[in-house]
Amino acid sequence: MTKQERPLIERNIILVGFMGVGKTSIGKKLAQKMYRDFVDVDQEIEDQEKMSISDIFKTKGEHYFRKLEEEIVLSTCEQKLKIISLGGGAFTQESIKNRCLADGLVIYLDIGFQSWKDRVHLLVDSRPILQGKTINELEHLYYERKDAYARHHSRFLTDSFSVDDAADYLKESLQLAYEMET
Template identity: 35%
Template sequence: MTAQSVDRARLVQALGRRSIVLVGIMGCGKSTVGKRLAHRLGLEFVDADSEIERAANMTVSEIFAEHGEDYFRSGEERVIARLLREGPQVLATGGGAFMSEATRAAITEQGLSIWLKVDLETAMARVRRRATRPLLQNPDPEMTMRKLLAEREPVYARAAMTVRSRDVPHEAVVDQIVLTLADHLLQDVGGAISKTSNS
């Protein structure tokens, strides 16, 4: 089966009111891939960080600087919980969002989580292009990223599905997500069983 042969209307129908929620470390491609995935499936794309900035009338960096990370995380939980009630959509979350137990529970109940798994080198090459990452504003951003990956990957691994975000055209990653979703949500006529959310 190819991504092009997947019945997208059937896929969206199987999704129902749930959102496709992209999780993973900064630089894994949640926003860029998410926009293309939403376009492919005819769904709305929503970026949780942008929604947080709109609600606070401040940038993420400003919220971190003025109020600290705990304040930001608390607002993030509330915004994501609200967004999940507005599905179906493709929702890109911030790198730390899935670390919240409350957010993971809300995503499990009202969404389908996909971990975009990326290696350190690819993530660093991407985040270096943007100097606005609050958690990387220090003398050794690579060490910080290494530490964040070590802390977060075991939690990201609890996502319903995992797709590798490689250094390839974004459309290739979108193809892989579509195939993974089809495998998870649809049953072949041949009787292949779609994966359970514990896969």
């Protein structure tokens, strides 16, 4: 059975979206509720390299980071029954986007720019791509990345949901999709 023939219920659920949208928080909660393993690609990279993503960017560069990110995502996509949280920039890589769309169920967690802007102060120190940028540059990056997330299987606007409520909503939606497939 090829991955494309894999039943929907066995496919990985892949969460994509802009940094700070809640992919990790919602993904962990969703994995608990669905009895699946959770994989945070950024955490996998940090564990493998034994340094923070900020330090990887500083010492080895973004190109090194993106290559490592690609290897880990493609390898993780080979597995099944996972909830996978991609870093905000991962889905801008065509090889990652194509593999995720072909082998998994890609859910785009979206957030309005104003809601995201209210969170930016919580993100700047841990996100090297944000450091030293003006609010106009951040807005440009936000909309540029939004274009990259345009190809997905489902979109969920997180602005007015708590982490728990978002995970419950996604679980219920996925269960409905699984039932419709059978």
